[in-house]
Amino acid sequence: MKIRTMMAADVDAVIALWQRCGLTRPWNDPRQDLAFAAAGPSSAVLVQTAKEAVVGAVMVGHDGHRGTVYYLGVDPAQRRVGGGASLMRAAEAWLRQRGVWKLNLLVRETNAEVIGFYEALGYQDQACRVMGKRLDDRADRTPVDGTDSHEPLPEASEER
Numbered sequence: 001m002k003i004r005t006m007m008a009a010d011v012d013a014v015i016a017l018w019q020r021c022g023l024t025r026p027w028n029d030p031r032q033d034l035a036f037a038a039a040g041p042s043s044a045v046l047v048q049t050a051k052e053a054v055v056g057a058v059m060v061g062h063d064g065h066r067g068t069v070y071y072l073g074v075d076p077a078q079r080r081v082g083g084g085a086s087l088m089r090a091a092e093a094w095l096r097q098r099g100v101w102k103l104n105l106l107v108r109e110t111n112a113e114v115i116g117f118y119e120a121l122g123y124q125d126q127a128c129r130v131m132g133k134r135l136d137d138r139a140d141r142t143p144v145d146g147t148d149s150h151e152p153l154p155e156a157s158e159e160r
Helices: 008-020 030-039 083-096 112-120
Strands: 002-005 043-050 053-062 067-074 103-105
Touching (some): 008 067
Parallel strands (some): 067 103
C-alpha cells in the first residue's frame, strides 16, 4: 500500500470511502471539507492506495500551533492489517515536516473501538471539553440539505 496526497481525481473515491466507514454526517458536506483542506497550505488529505484504488484516507491540518486529524477511514474490507496506523504515521510525519509539535484528536466518547485504536498508538485522553459554534448561520447539526432530520447515526469504527 502507498500513501500520497489526494489528487482531484480521488475526491469521489474518498467520499465513497468515508461513507462506507460511517464518517460523513448530514451537517458536514464532505466535498466542501475536501476542497477546503486541499486548498490551503496548512491542511491536506492523504490517501492510501492498493492497486491504485483508494482504501484509506485521512484529513490533517494545523493552526500554526497544534495539529488535528479528521476523517481517518480505512475500507472495512482492508482493516486490521495496519492501514489506519500507517495513515496516522503519515499524518504525524506531515505535521512534523511543518514544525507542528502536538496532534489533537476528536473521538466520540461512545466510540470505544476507535478510542482503543488511538490508545494503542500512544494517544491519551487530554481531559478537555470540546465546544463548538457554527459561523455560517445554520443551526448546529442541521443537515446540509436543510431538512430537520436528527436521526441517530451509527457510530463509525474509525472516527474523524
